[in-house]
Amino acid sequence: xxxxxxxxxxxxxxxxxxxxxxxxxxxxxxxxxxxxxxxxxxxxxxxxxxxxxxxxxxxxxxxxxxxxxxxxxxxxxxxxxxxxxxxxxxxxxxxxxxxxxxxxxxxxxxxxxxxxxxxxxxxxxxxxxxxxxxxxxxxxxxxxxxxxxxxxxxxxxxxxxxxxxxxxxxxxxxxxxxxxxxxxxxxxxxxxxxxxxxxxxxxxxxxxxxxxxxxxxxxxxxxxxxxxxxxxxxxxxxxxxxxxxxxxxxxxxxxxxxxxxxxxxxxxxxxxxxxxxxxxxxxxxxxxxxxxxxxxxxxxxxxxxxxxxxxxxxxxxxxxxxxxxxxxxxxxxxxxxxxxxxxxxxxxxxxxxxxxxxxxxxxxxxxxxxxxxxxxxxxxxxxxxxxxxxxxxxxxxxxxxxxxxxxxxxxxxxxxxxxxxxxxxxxxxxxxxxxxxxxxxxxxxxxxxxxxxxxxxxxxxxxxxxxxxxxxxxxxxxxxxxxxxxxxxxxxxxxxxxxxxxxxxxxxxxxxxxxxxxxxxxxxxxxxxxxxxxxxx
Amino acid sequence: xxxxxxxxxxxxxxxxxxxxxxxxxxxxxxxxxxxxxxxxxxxxxxxxxxxxxxxxxxxxxxxxxxxxxxxxxxxxxxxxxxxxxxxxxxxxxxxxxxxxxxxxxxxxxxxxxxxxxxxxxxxxxxxxxxxxxxxxxxxxxxxxxxxxxxxxxxxxxxxxxxxxxxxxxxxxxxxxxxxxxxxxxxxxxxxxxxxxxxxxxxxxxxxxxxxxxxxxxxxxxxxxxxxxxxxxxxxxxxxxxxxxxxxxxxxxxxxxxxxxxxxxxxxxxxxxxxxxxxxxxxxxxxxxxxxxxxxxxxxxxxxxxxxxxxxxxxxxxxxxxxxxxxxxxxxxxxxxxxxxxxxxxxxxxxxxxxxxxxxxxxxxxxxxxxxxxxxxxxxxxxxxxxxxxxxxxxxxxxxxxxxxxxxxxxxxxxxxxxxxxxxxxxx
Numbered sequence: 001x002x003x004x005x006x007x008x009x010x011x012x013x014x015x016x017x018x019x020x021x022x023x024x025x026x027x028x029x030x031x032x033x034x035x036x037x038x039x040x041x042x043x044x045x046x047x048x049x050x051x052x053x054x055x056x057x058x059x060x061x062x063x064x065x066x067x068x069x070x071x072x073x074x075x076x077x078x079x080x081x082x083x084x085x086x087x088x089x090x091x092x093x094x095x096x097x098x099x100x101x102x103x104x105x106x107x108x109x110x111x112x113x114x115x116x117x118x119x120x121x122x123x124x125x126x127x128x129x130x131x132x133x134x135x136x137x138x139x140x141x142x143x144x145x146x147x148x149x150x151x152x153x154x155x156x157x158x159x160x161x162x163x164x165x166x167x168x169x170x171x172x173x174x175x176x177x178x179x180x181x182x183x184x185x186x187x188x189x190x191x192x193x194x195x196x197x198x199x200x201x202x203x204x205x206x207x208x209x210x211x212x213x214x215x216x217x218x219x220x221x222x223x224x225x226x227x228x229x230x231x232x233x234x235x236x237x238x239x240x241x242x243x244x245x246x247x248x249x250x251x252x253x254x255x256x257x258x259x260x261x262x263x264x265x266x267x268x269x270x271x272x273x274x275x276x277x278x279x280x281x282x283x284x285x286x287x288x289x290x291x292x293x294x295x296x297x298x299x300x301x302x303x304x305x306x307x308x309x310x311x312x313x314x315x316x317x318x319x320x321x322x323x324x325x326x327x328x329x330x331x332x333x334x335x336x337x338x339x340x341x342x343x344x345x346x347x348x349x350x351x352x353x354x355x356x357x358x359x360x361x362x363x364x365x366x367x368x369x370x371x372x373x374x375x376x377x378x379x380x381x382x383x384x385x386x387x388x389x390x391x392x393x394x395x396x397x398x399x400x401x402x403x404x405x406x407x408x409x410x411x412x413x414x415x416x417x418x419x420x421x422x423x424x425x426x427x428x429x430x431x432x433x434x435x436x437x438x439x440x441x442x443x444x445x446x447x448x449x450x451x452x453x454x455x456x457x458x459x460x461x462x463x464x465x466x467x468x469x470x471x472x473x474x475x476x477x478x479x480x481x482x483x484x485x486x487x488x489x490x491x492x493x494x495x496x497x498x499x500x501x502x503x504x505x506x507x508x509x510x511x512x513x514x515x516x517x518x519x520x521x522x523x524x525x526x527x528x529x530x531x532x533x534x535x536x537x
Numbered sequence: 538x539x540x541x542x543x544x545x546x547x548x549x550x551x552x553x554x555x556x557x558x559x560x561x562x563x564x565x566x567x568x569x570x571x572x573x574x575x576x577x578x579x580x581x582x583x584x585x586x587x588x589x590x591x592x593x594x595x596x597x598x599x600x601x602x603x604x605x606x607x608x609x610x611x612x613x614x615x616x617x618x619x620x621x622x623x624x625x626x627x628x629x630x631x632x633x634x635x636x637x638x639x640x641x642x643x644x645x646x647x648x649x650x651x652x653x654x655x656x657x658x659x660x661x662x663x664x665x666x667x668x669x670x671x672x673x674x675x676x677x678x679x680x681x682x683x684x685x686x687x688x689x690x691x692x693x694x695x696x697x698x699x700x701x702x703x704x705x706x707x708x709x710x711x712x713x714x715x716x717x718x719x720x721x722x723x724x725x726x727x728x729x730x731x732x733x734x735x736x737x738x739x740x741x742x743x744x745x746x747x748x749x750x751x752x753x754x755x756x757x758x759x760x761x762x763x764x765x766x767x768x769x770x771x772x773x774x775x776x777x778x779x780x781x782x783x784x785x786x787x788x789x790x791x792x793x794x795x796x797x798x799x800x801x802x803x804x805x806x807x808x809x810x811x812x813x814x815x816x817x818x819x820x821x822x823x824x825x826x827x828x829x830x831x832x833x834x835x836x837x838x839x840x841x842x843x844x845x846x847x848x849x850x851x852x853x854x855x856x857x858x859x860x861x862x863x864x865x866x867x868x869x870x871x872x873x874x875x876x877x878x879x880x881x882x883x884x885x886x887x888x889x890x891x892x893x894x895x896x897x898x899x900x901x902x903x904x905x906x907x908x909x910x911x912x913x914x915x916x917x918x919x920x921x922x923x924x925x926x927x928x929x930x931x932x933x934x935x936x937x938x939x940x941x942x943x944x945x946x947x948x949x950x951x952x953x954x955x956x957x958x959x960x961x962x963x964x
Contacts, residue, residue, distance in 0.1 A: 057834050067852070071851070083639070125835070187672070187779065325816075327667075523935070526933075
């Protein structure tokens with residue numbers, strides 16, 4: 001068993017399960033599952049994915065070719081199970097297929113990391129149709145018109161109360177910032193911001209102020225997960241300076257920086273792209289209040305989906321690939337470009353290397369956790385191949401020989417990084433670490449009181465094979481994968497928060513809605529969500 | 538429901554605008570007033586009365602008997618069934634209908650119009666640039682109405698979204714915006730525009746090509762009218778802060794050039810994003826047809842033209858259409874308002890050959906023989922849940938009247954009955 005949250009590293013242990021929870025012991029005669037010789041971990045926790053949102057649905061609509069190439073017949077489930085549903089795959093699978101494939105990978109919890117508040121109702125409908133995983137949504141606030149107005153006018157308490165109200169209204173779990181101010185700028189002649197001190201569309205508000213306000217708000221609200229930040233200048237040569245400036249702007253506050261790989265490039269200003277991973281990870285290593293997920297790029301087909309709409313326009317212009325843009329009123333944007341990361345393409349190779357460097361130079365796996373920013377850097381189905389790259393230097397070095405070396409001069413990976421992740425470290429970056437960063441006290445571990453989400457792998461010398469085909473997966477104590485086959489598909493729980501706020505915000509907010517919104521204030525909140533909110537504080 | 542009450546804010550599904558600010562007055566179980574006044578809303582809500590019958594082969598039946606019979610005929614047609622997502626039901630009912638289709642390995646048809654389908658296919662080829670309607674309201678300082686006057690089918694588009702209302706970036710409302718009206722033959726633009734242009738149907742596609750070229754910054758040299766006027770409009774759009782091109786995605790008066798028009802409009806809106814910001818606003822009819830496409834997409838990956846016959850969703854967009862599918866079906870399930878189907882003749886023809894089951898508003902009033910008809914309420918009038926606006930924004934439904942039974946519950950019961958039959962090995 002690898003249960004790093006409880007200090008268990010490769011020991012043979014019993015896991016006792018009753019009523020969906022881990023318990024200390026069971027009466028004699030209780031049914032058993034013999035997992036001797038296998039590898040036992042808590043269920044996987046995906047801290048940052050895009051799988052249940054209106055943006056994902058726009059992306060699905062854009063890639064019928066991928067769906068046609070990856071049909072997904074309904075699994076054979078028991079008669080007492082919910083109806084088994086067919087679907088399609090590709091980089092953005094249909095909802096039921098997404099749930100089944102997460103379960104087949106041993107993942108039992110996942111968060112959609114970018115949901116426009118206006119479209120939260122849609123996300124919850126998709127989550128209703130995504131079985132097997134407990135799920136939640138991160139709510140986009142970094143370009144929100146009402147929030148920007150509060151920052152402009154110095155009404156920071158009202159900004160905090162608004163953030164709390166918005167989380168409640170949308171059934172959200174965490175506050176998400178995407179390209180603070182940049183998406184609003186995209187909708188105006190400014191088109192984007194380039195530093196955290198740029199004024200947004202000529203207004204008295206900057207990305208720095210947005211970062212500070214929402215970092216303070218999430219901490220004041222004692223949310224289980226700190227503010228989840230997608231920095232300015234994603235994918236731009238030389239953006240590591242912006243990334244470090246953003247980290248320094250919220251220094252001393254808990255903050256999570258997402259898909260860091262896309263924000264760790266040197267060069268720019270006439271200089272070629274390069275890796276700045278070591279510089280940025282040095283900062284992360286030295287600041288315990290900072291956490292990150294990597295956003296690894298894996299070679300192959302991907303679909304880029306982001307609220308960072310100006311980035312997608314640039315990607316469309318540079319790649320010539322088809323492009324969808326949806327501006328979402330008063331709140332955010334949405335851009336989509338399908339693309340392929342090729343190992344012979346210099347920038348793709350650099351991105352691949354930067355991600356691996358972040359992993360391999362990290363000194364604290366609890367704060368540097370695994371993601372591919374599914375499906376932006378690659379599908380979540382590529383996690384096993386990524387784990388293999390982290391655990392097996394020989395596989396990594398073989399792949400390194402095949403990639404375009406043009407932009408890798410001076411990179412730590414090209415210079416040779418000997419580190420190989422252990423099974424315990426993999427358990428941290430895929431389970432225990434994300435759960436801890438998300439404040440999910442019953443997830444990511446196998447101690448007494450935890451949700452009985454358990455993944456059991458048969459040992460295999462090929463680590464990618466081992467991690468892609470768990471032999472057993474238990475969800476809330478139910479055996480949902482048996483001998484590698486999905487047998488049950490229970491509905492997942494909804495993970496959301498309900499922070500308190502001062503009602504004094506409501507009259508002003510109602511006036512704002514009545515003046516500018518096309519949805520009535522009383523119709524805006526999503527009602528009737530399943531389950532109870534996760535506690536805050 | 539009290540004898541007399543006022544319910545607000547209520548969402549209207551009369552057209553795709555999805556106005557959710559209506560005040561509905563109810564008295565004696567009937568709707569007696571809807572405000573603000575809108576002819577489409579008035580017609581949509583009516584007095585709120587709907588039939589509540591359950592019929593089996595034309596005779597009154599219990600719900601249990603109707604469900605059992607429907608389950609039998611649909612199970613017998615597994616692999617050759619057609620499920621039609623008709624208008625006027627919630628997305629929750631549509632989701633359940635799709636589960637039925639999956640279970641039956643059925644073909645699924647929606648009421649996606651030919652022009653709307655052309656737009657979906659064109660967007661799959663090249664992408665699209667769009668916006669929610671609030672961006673039209675708050676940001677657009679240039680509105681190009683392309684062969685459509687929204688005043689007819691979408692009466693409140695003008696006052697709720699554009700050009701009339703004040704917005705965050707257009708505080709002066711109509712006076713802060715420039716309205717361009719392009720008429721294409723009999724498909725007229727709106728009156729009261731700042732700039733008007735009339736094109737013949739044959740001139741439409743060349744005009745779109747010229748306008749896209751202008752937006753891309755190409756030098757065209759002198760053009761003959763009316764292409765020069767079209768180029769002039771495009772040039773003015775490039776100088777706007779935020780331009781919106783509004784077009785009709787439902788059938789118009791002129792013979793359709795849907796594929797070319799869709800490509801041309803998407804290309805123009807995309808190209809305008811070079812010199813400025815721009816979006817395409819597609820006008821869609823109501824009844825939650827956008828919800829059907831959304832649910833189909835998240836459950837199957839495709840927005841229309843889906844068949845589950847192979848055991849998984851397969852895209853058959855080029856062969857879609859109720860008339861095509863009905864001709865090959867061994868049984869048909871309609872979920873929604875059968876009277877709102879534009880292609881009822883195809884169903885009527887099929888009804889003489891194969892059993893038809895209808896679950897939805899006014900099912901018992903179908904104008905052709907129906908094996909099983911179960912009346913339900915209308916989404917947003919008698920049933921809650923969610924419906925989608927033309928811009929794919931989901932809205933809650935706040936029904937002012939109570940329902941005898943809901944479409945989602947009847948579909949769920951039918952699903953359970955078919956599963957029970959399958960488990961019992963009776964198919």
